[in-house]
Amino acid sequence: MIEVRRLHKRFGPVTAVQDVSFMARDGCITGLLGPNGAGKSTTLRMLYTVLKPDSGDAFIDGISVCEQSLEARRRMGVLPHGAGVYPHLTARENIEYFGDLHGLGRAECAQRAAQMIELLDMTDFADRHTKGFSQGQRLKTALARALVHGPQNILLDEPTNGLDVMAVRNLRTLLQKLKATGRCILLSSHVMQEVAALCDEVVVIAGGKVVTAGTPEELRARAGTPDLEEAFVRFLEPAASQS
Amino acid sequence: MRDLLTVFRKEVRENLRDHRSLISALLFATVVMPLLVALLVNLTVRRGQTQDSKPVALAVVHAERAPNLVADLRQFRIDVVNADLDDAAARAAIRRQQHRIILVIPDNYASQLSQGLPAPLLLYTDSSDSANPAEVARVRAVLGHHASEIARLRLMARGIDPMVLSAIAIQDVDVATPTSRSVLILGTLTVIILMTMLMGGLHIVTDATAGERERGSLEPLLTVPVRRELLIYGKILAACVFMVLTLTLSVCAMALTLRHVGLEQLGMNQNLGVVKVLELIGCCVPLAPLGASLMTIVAAYTRSYREAQTYLGLILAIPTVPLIFASALGLRPTAWLMMIPSLSQHFMVIGLLRMEPVSALYATLSVSVSLILGGAAAYVAGRLYHREALLG
Numbered sequence: 231m232i233e234v235r236r237l238h239k240r241f242g243p244v245t246a247v248q249d250v251s252f253m254a255r256d257g258c259i260t261g262l263l264g265p266n267g268a269g270k271s272t273t274l275r276m277l278y279t280v281l282k283p284d285s286g287d288a289f290i291d292g293i294s295v296c297e298q299s300l301e302a303r304r305r306m307g308v309l310p311h312g313a314g315v316y317p318h319l320t321a322r323e324n325i326e327y328f329g330d331l332h333g334l335g336r337a338e339c340a341q342r343a344a345q346m347i348e349l350l351d352m353t354d355f356a357d358r359h360t361k362g363f364s365q366g367q368r369l370k371t372a373l374a375r376a377l378v379h380g381p382q383n384i385l386l387d388e389p390t391n392g393l394d395v396m397a398v399r400n401l402r403t404l405l406q407k408l409k410a411t412g413r414c415i416l417l418s419s420h421v422m423q424e425v426a427a428l429c430d431e432v433v434v435i436a437g438g439k440v441v442t443a444g445t446p447e448e449l450r451a452r453a454g455t456p457d458l459e460e461a462f463v464r465f466l467e468p469a470a471s472q473s
Numbered sequence: 474m475r476d477l478l479t480v481f482r483k484e485v486r487e488n489l490r491d492h493r494s495l496i497s498a499l500l501f502a503t504v505v506m507p508l509l510v511a512l513l514v515n516l517t518v519r520r521g522q523t524q525d526s527k528p529v530a531l532a533v534v535h536a537e538r539a540p541n542l543v544a545d546l547r548q549f550r551i552d553v554v555n556a557d558l559d560d561a562a563a564r565a566a567i568r569r570q571q572h573r574i575i576l577v578i579p580d581n582y583a584s585q586l587s588q589g590l591p592a593p594l595l596l597y598t599d600s601s602d603s604a605n606p607a608e609v610a611r612v613r614a615v616l617g618h619h620a621s622e623i624a625r626l627r628l629m630a631r632g633i634d635p636m637v638l639s640a641i642a643i644q645d646v647d648v649a650t651p652t653s654r655s656v657l658i659l660g661t662l663t664v665i666i667l668m669t670m671l672m673g674g675l676h677i678v679t680d681a682t683a684g685e686r687e688r689g690s691l692e693p694l695l696t697v698p699v700r701r702e703l704l705i706y707g708k709i710l711a712a713c714v715f716m717v718l719t720l721t722l723s724v725c726a727m728a729l730t731l732r733h734v735g736l737e738q739l740g741m742n743q744n745l746g747v748v749k750v751l752e753l754i755g756c757c758v759p760l761a762p763l764g765a766s767l768m769t770i771v772a773a774y775t776r777s778y779r780e781a782q783t784y785l786g787l788i789l790a791i792p793t794v795p796l797i798f799a800s801a802l803g804l805r806p807t808a809w810l811m812m813i814p815s816l817s818q819h820f821m822v823i824g825l826l827r828m829e830p831v832s833a834l835y836a837t838l839s840v841s842v843s844l845i846l847g848g849a850a851a852y853v854a855g856r857l858y859h860r861e862a863l864l865g
Contacts, residue, residue, distance in 0.1 A: 280695045280861070280864060282861065300700070303696055308696040310689070310696070312689045313689055313690070313692065314693075315690060316483075316487055316688075316690060317688070318490040319487055319490075323486075327479070327483050328697060331476060331479055331694075331698075331699050332697055332698065333475075376693065376696075
C-alpha cells in the first residue's frame with residue numbers, strides 16, 4: 231500500500247509538485263493521469279526515493295520514504311521512465327544483477343530470474359546480450375529486473391511508451407495477474423484510454439496538483455459526460471487556465 | 474560489502490565484454506608503448522653518439538689564408554667545406570640552415586699572426602639552434618687548442634717555459650654513469666606509464682557514470698536498497714582493477730622493449746628483472762584509486778557520455794603537471810615533495826631505475842598519502858552521487 235501525504239517539490243523557481251496526496255491500495259491498479267509536465271514523474275521519483283520532497287512524506291506499507299528510504303526501497307519494484315538495460319549483459323544477467331543487489335542469495339536469485347523469464351515470455355532472448363534488443367524486449371527485461379525480488383508495491387512510470395499493441399496487451403495481462411495476487415500497482419500515463427482500460431482508481435494530476443481522483447466511473451459521472459477523454463479534458467481545463 | 478562486490482563484479486564483467494575498449498588498451502600496451510620506448514631510447518643513444526664521434530661540418534671562407542689552422546681542424550675530425558661568402562651571405566646561409574657553422578678568415582689573419590698580434594677569426598652560428606651547441610663547442614675547442622699551440626711555440630722561441638701559462642690545471646671528473654644518464658629519458662617514461670594507467674580506467678568510469686545515466690540504467694539502479702556510495706565505490710574499485718591491469722601490461726611491455734632495444738648502450742643490463750618490474754608496478758598502483766575517484770567526480774558533473782569523455786581525457790594530463798614543474802625546477806625528492814601524488818611516483822620510479830636504495834620514509838609517504846587522498850576523493854565522489862541533479 232502506498233500513501234502519499236502532501237508532497238511538495240520545487241526545482242529552482244518552478245514548483246513541480248504541490249500538495250499532492252493520494253492512496254494506492256493493495257490488490258488495486260492506481261493510475262496517475264495527467265498531461266506532459268504535470269508532475270507525474272516527479273511524484274513517482276519522490277516515492278521511489280531518487281528525489282527528496284521539500285515537504286510532505288509518503289509511506290510504502292507504512293514505511294516513510296524520507297525517514298527509512300532503504301527499507302522503503304526494499305518493498306518497491308520500480309520501472310522508471312525510459313529505463314535502460316546494460317548492453318553487454320544478457321537479459322538474464324541484467325535481471326540477476328538486480329536480484330543480487332536486492333539481497334537475494336545466489337540460488338534464489340537464479341530461480342527468481344528464471345521465473346520472471348518464464349512469466350514475461352522471454353525465453354527466446356533471455357541469454358542474448360541486450361545490445362540489439364527491440365524496445366519491447368528491453369522493456370520486458372527492465373520489468374523483470376524490477377520485479378525479481380517479488381515486491382509488494384510496483385511503480386511504473388509511463389510503462390507503455392513506445393510499445394506496440396501486442397506488447398501493451400501483454401503488459402496489461404501481466405499487471406492484472408499481479409493485481410490478482412494482491413499487489414499494489416501504481417502507474418503513470420498521459421493516455422486516457424490506457425488508464426481507463428487498466429486502472430481501478432485514477433488520480434488526475436495537472437500543474438503539479440491533484441485535480442480529481444476516483445474510479446473511472448466516478449470521474450465520468452463527475453464530469454457529466456460518458457466519454458472519458460472528454461471528462462479528462464474538462465478536468466484539465468481549469469488547471470490549464472490557471473497556469 | 475556484499476553489495477559493493479556485486480557492483481564491482483558486474484562492472485568488470487561488462488567492461489571485459491566491451492571488446493573495443495579492451496583492444497585499445499591492449500594495443501596501447503603491446504604496440505604503442507614498445508614503439509615509444511624504442512623511439513626514446515634510440516634518440517638518446519643516437520644523440521650521445523653524435524656528440525663524440527660524428528664529424529662536425531664547418532664551412533670555412535678563405536681557407537687558403539690559414540692552411541695550418543685548417544689542417545688542425547681536419548685532424549680533429551671537423552669536416553672543412555670551402556665556401557665563398559661575404560658577411561651578409563654568411564648570415565643568410567646560417568639562417569637558412571644551409572650551413573650551421575661558418576668560420577671566416579679575414580685577410581689580415583696571416584699578417585697579424587706573423588707580427589705576433591691577436592689574429593682575428595669570425596665564427597657565425599645560431600645559438601637558438603638546439604642541435605648546435607655541442608658542435609659549436611667542438612669547433613671552439615679545436616680553435617682554442619690551435620691558438621694555445623701557437624702561443625706555446627712563441628714562448629718557447631723566446632726561451633720561456635710554456636708551463637708559466639698553466640697556472641691552474643682543471644680536470645673534469647664526470648660521475649654520470651650510463652645508467653644515471655639514461656634515467657633522464659626513462660623519467661619521461663614515468664609520465665607515459667602513469668597516463669597509460671589512468672587511460673585504462675577511462676572507459677569504465679565513463680561507462681559506469683555518464684554512460685549509465687545516458688542509457689537510463691542509473692535511475693533503476695538507484696532504486697535498489699543499497700546505499701548510493703557503495704554503488705559508486707564498487708564502480709571505482711572496478712576502474713582501479715582495469716587501471717592496474719593496463720599498468721601491468723605497459724610496464725611489462727616497457728621492460729621487454731628495453732631488454733631488446735639498446736639496454737646495453739644505456740648501461741642497464743641486469744636492471745629490469747621480474748622483481749624490478751613488480752616494484753615499478755607496486756609504486757604506481759597507489760595512484761589508481763585517486764585517479765579513478767577524480768574521474769568519477771568529474772563524470773558526476775557531465776551531462777553526456779561524450780562530454781564525460783572529453784573532460785576525463787583532460788584528467789589524464791593532470792599527473793604530468795607536477796612532473797613538468799619538477800623537471801623545470803630540477804627538484805630532488807624531499808619528504809614534502811613525496812606527499813604530492815604522481816610526483817612521488819615519478820621519483821620512486823626514477824629511484825628504482827637508477828638502482829638506488831628505496832627510502833622507507835619516502836616509500837611510505839608516497840603510498841600512504843596517495844591512498845589517503847584517493848580515499849578522500851572516493852568519499853567525495855560518493856557524496857556527489859547523492860545529488861538530485863545527477864539524474865539530469
